[in-house]
Amino acid sequence: MAGAEMTAASDVNAWFVREVLPLEAALMRFLRHSLRNRNEAEDLCQDVYVRVYQAALKKIPEPAKPFLFTVARNLLLNRVRHEAIVSIEAVADLEALNIAKDEPGADRWVIAREELRLLEDALARLPRRCRQAVTMRKIEGLSHREIALRMNISEKTVDRHISDGVAALADALFGERRSR
Amino acid sequence: MSDAGTAQQVREDAANWISRRDGDSWNEAAQTDLDAWLAQSPAHVVAFLRAEAAWGRADKLVALKPQASRRFAETIKDALPNTLRAVAAAAVIAVIGVAANNYFTTTSEKTYSTPVGGRETITLVDGSQIALNTDTTLRMDLSGRERKVWLDKGEAYFHVTHNAARPFRVFADNRTVTDIGTRFTVRRDSERFEVAVMEGKVSFDSGKEKSIALLPGDVVVATATKVSVTKKPSRALAEALGWQRGLLIFDNTTLADAAAEFNRYNAQKLVVAKSAAHLPVVGTFRANDAEAFARVTEQVFGLHSEKRANAIVIAR
Secondary structure (H helix, E strand, O other): OHHHOOOOHHHHHHHHHHHHHHHHHHHHHHHHHHOOOHHHHHHHHHHHHHHHHHHHHHOOOOOHHHHHHHHHHHHHHHHHHHOOOOOHHHHHHHHHHHHHHHOOOOHHHHHHHHHHHHHHHHHHHOOHHHHHHHHHHHHOOOOHHHHHHHHOOOHHHHHHHHHHHHHHHHHHHHOOOOOO | OOOOOOHHHHHHHHHHHHHHHHOOOOOHHHHHHHHHHHHHOHHHHHHHHHHHHHHHHHHHHHHHOOOOOHHHHHHHHHHOOHHHHHHHOOOOOOOOOOEEEOOOOOOOEEEEEOOOOOOEEEEOOOOOEEEEOOOOEEEEEOOOOOEEEEEEEEEEEEEOOOOOOOOEEEEEOOEEEEEOOOEEEEEEOOOOEEEEEEEOOEEEEOOOOOOEEEOOOEEEEEOOOOEEEEEOOHHHHHHHHHHHHOEEEEEEEEHHHHHHHHHHHOOOEEEEOHHHOOOEEEEEEEOOOHHHHHHHHHHHHOOEEEEEOOEEEEEO
């Protein structure tokens, strides 16, 4: 396996962050159209990422978008074939959703344009204590230890608040856009 | 489903690693544990990359860093809708170059002005506050029964402590804005005059017709020939107040209008070619960084920008 890896992991990592993550919102829309619930879509999204990442270790697929959606489509088809109850609708939708592959690659632009606003909105939606911790870390530049003192909580609890913040900010930046 | 666990669980784990690494107790042993976790599954790797990228980009939040005048932040906080409140706590005015020159012989009249790109906040003894935006001049006379402010040019945000016995009036040419307990902005450009009400009630007198009562959300635009009143959602009004944090916030503003906004704040002017003037701009930008804005238009619209002496020309 290791011998087949042609591309340096660091290059693949940079490529993945730069080219693939900005497509997540579009990918999730595509997956959710055919799947019953969000968890299923998130799981499948993870599978798509894994396949795409492993493929990139051999050779980085350019452009990223058609490749990502081809992988997603194949995984969806597999899933539909193996499901006990096959939804005819789901199969029909897959054909109709070929359109998704041809969407203009505007997603990354949207992120560039709205990133600060997305971050502000996500920060405002965090639970109060979590928001305080993230604000102290990212806006005031305090360390976890200083935040612990300031909030009168343990460093472990600070870690937990920051961790919740990381997860929420990642969803805000890469996940499906919330309607505004 | 992959063997790595549910996507949600993996994402939570990844966020935990990022948080721990961001903390003060990170050491070699912890790094070894992280490496082992990453080696377990590519699902761990992609989730980690995702969390790491998000946390890195969150550094942009530093744009909201407070710079001065903690008290005024509380004022703005109340003027913003819920979605922005949390960050507004940190959103404060930079007090730049308090230039209170007394040009007039009457000792009771004071002049305040800001240079291009400057901002200033004035707190009056009665608790009222006035924030001056870029390139603004106003005069104030608080000695009489009425509190009087003349906006000679530019834009200012008023948060007035209401006092029925001492009306607060803002004059611009022959126009008058009278506070009836409120928050509002007044902006005066060369040919245009605008009043926007965030809260309370103000009365606007164009000097020609009967005075108009304005309520929250009302925006009056007066030119030499006409006066119009429109209603704006509170979000739009809050965005228009972005300058108090040094930000310009656009929501489907044309590129030409966005450039004109930047030009109020910077000596280096943006010039937009006609062919690109109508493009819609969405996003939040630092008011004092026209160059960064020009770069974004290159990325987003595929335009070209060219730096000249005192100007950046944006064209297709």
